[in-house]
Amino acid sequence: MKLEKITEITGKIVLKSGLRIGAGDMEMHIGGVDNPIIKHPHTQEPYIPGSSLKGKIRSLLELRSGLMLNTKGAPLSTKDMNHLSDGPQKKECKQILRLFGVSGADSEENSGIGPTRASFSDCPLDSDWAIGARKANWPLTEVKSENRIDRIKGVAEHPRFTERVPAGAEFKFAITLKQLDAGDENLLNLLMEGMKLLELDALGGSGSRGYGRIHFLFADETLRKKYDETKPFPA
Numbered sequence: 001m002k003l004e005k006i007t008e009i010t011g012k013i014v015l016k017s018g019l020r021i022g023a024g025d026m027e028m029h030i031g032g033v034d035n036p037i038i039k040h041p042h043t044q045e046p047y048i049p050g051s052s053l054k055g056k057i058r059s060l061l062e063l064r065s066g067l068m069l070n071t072k073g074a075p076l077s078t079k080d081m082n083h084l085s086d087g088p089q090k091k092e093c094k095q096i097l098r099l100f101g102v103s104g105a106d107s108e109e110n111s112g113i114g115p116t117r118a119s120f121s122d123c124p125l126d127s128d129w130a131i132g133a134r135k136a137n138w139p140l141t142e143v144k145s146e147n148r149i150d151r152i153k154g155v156a157e158h159p160r161f162t163e164r165v166p167a168g169a170e171f172k173f174a175i176t177l178k179q180l181d182a183g184d185e186n187l188l189n190l191l192m193e194g195m196k197l198l199e200l201d202a203l204g205g206s207g208s209r210g211y212g213r214i215h216f217l218f219a220d221e222t223l224r225k226k227y228d229e230t231k232p233f234p235a
Contacts, residue, residue: 013171037163037165080093
């Protein structure tokens with residue numbers, strides 16, 4: 001295996017609806033927000049973890065492959081691949097594993113996968129957008145009140161206050177893609193198909209309630225045209 005080249009894919013993620021990626025802080029504060037979002041510890045600006053972007057794109061591609069039922073929801077592994085008979089599903093499984101990598105605990109022999117090809121950076125707020133937002137006195141986050149409706153009494157119950165990044169915010173994204181051998185040539189197509197699936201689905205929490213709708217804007221014009229022509233499902 002030889003490293004042939006590394007392609008850097010950069011651009012913006014534009015929020016079409018409010019985005020919520022939780023901070024995992026279970027401590028409750030009197031008068032505070034029930035569900036805070038993740039923020040940079042120094043600047044307190046919201047950001048999108050690269051792990052969230054990678055995990056959601058991978059899960060959607062695995063769902064599309066039809067193999068998720070075999071794994072009972074766990075990520076695909078070389079064990080799953082080696083148990084498949086030769087055919088389109090095995091080929092797709094191998095490409096997914098090449099793109100996103102395998103766990104260190106995945107010790108199946110003769111996998112032929114090699115190291116992870118795609119690396120996802122954390123996505124900070126776009127600096128130009130953040131400057132404009134501050135000049136316009138726009139908040140970088142909003143607190144959305146949610147509750148449960150008693151369908152018999154017709155009254156709201158159990159109010160919760162959820163923090164999220166408002167629609168319109170822009171983040172910078174950067175993904176690097178390694179090419180190690182001839183089998184990697186189509187991995188860019190697979191990555192873009194996964195990004196298209198994410199645009200059709202949602203990033204972060206509460207996607208079924210309208211959160212997390214996003215759109216990718218590519219900095220490179222050639223990649224932008226390629227992405228615009230990408231179809232996540234066969235015609």
